[in-house]
Amino acid sequence: MLSNLSDIILFSSVIPFVLLLANWRMKVSTWLRYLIVLRFLSDVFCFVFRHEFHSVFPVFHVSVFLETLCYLFYFRELSGYKNKQYLLILLMFTAVTCLEMGEGMWLNNYWSTLFSTLLITLFSLRLILVSVESKKDQFAVLIPIFIFHTSMFTYTLFENIIRENAHLFRFLQPIILILILFYNLSFSLFIFKNRTRKLTF
Numbered sequence: 001m002l003s004n005l006s007d008i009i010l011f012s013s014v015i016p017f018v019l020l021l022a023n024w025r026m027k028v029s030t031w032l033r034y035l036i037v038l039r040f041l042s043d044v045f046c047f048v049f050r051h052e053f054h055s056v057f058p059v060f061h062v063s064v065f066l067e068t069l070c071y072l073f074y075f076r077e078l079s080g081y082k083n084k085q086y087l088l089i090l091l092m093f094t095a096v097t098c099l100e101m102g103e104g105m106w107l108n109n110y111w112s113t114l115f116s117t118l119l120i121t122l123f124s125l126r127l128i129l130v131s132v133e134s135k136k137d138q139f140a141v142l143i144p145i146f147i148f149h150t151s152m153f154t155y156t157l158f159e160n161i162i163r164e165n166a167h168l169f170r171f172l173q174p175i176i177l178i179l180i181l182f183y184n185l186s187f188s189l190f191i192f193k194n195r196t197r198k199l200t201f
Helices: 002-022 030-052 057-079 085-103 110-129 133-157 159-164 166-193
Strands: none
Touching (some): 030 057, 030 166, 057 110, 057 133, 085 110
């Protein structure tokens, strides 16, 4: 029963994806567009790999890397900074990802996931705290990004302990599913509210 519910919630990423396609000309960051599309495609491939190969780690290796790039470029776009800080961070994250991929695509990408969630948490928090008047409309996305990735960072940090404790794992699993649903619905609401803001060519 929980497995079926998990699949349904996993595919809640279809909601922001469909809304984005229906309002493709809306004014929204290109990196946010890529992110929404990537998250949906990742969930589709996760579903296939979980049922056909009984492992989603190959998908995680690729999706965590690509989604993190989208987040970092989105944050860079919002902050307006053009320094070398992002390039250095991207190089470090790429190096960690490549090292883990080299060890095996079917193995847990623990360090790249931990690094990714930490980066996204810190950058989103910075943008929330350093209020920029022209970017306040992005708070509806930034706050869910911060909440979701702070939770994922904490979970990843203690993942080995959680998985060894069956009671703790069963307790946390519904919470993780609720967070995923909350995250996808937050993106959906953001798109719905901004659907009237069209791009001009």
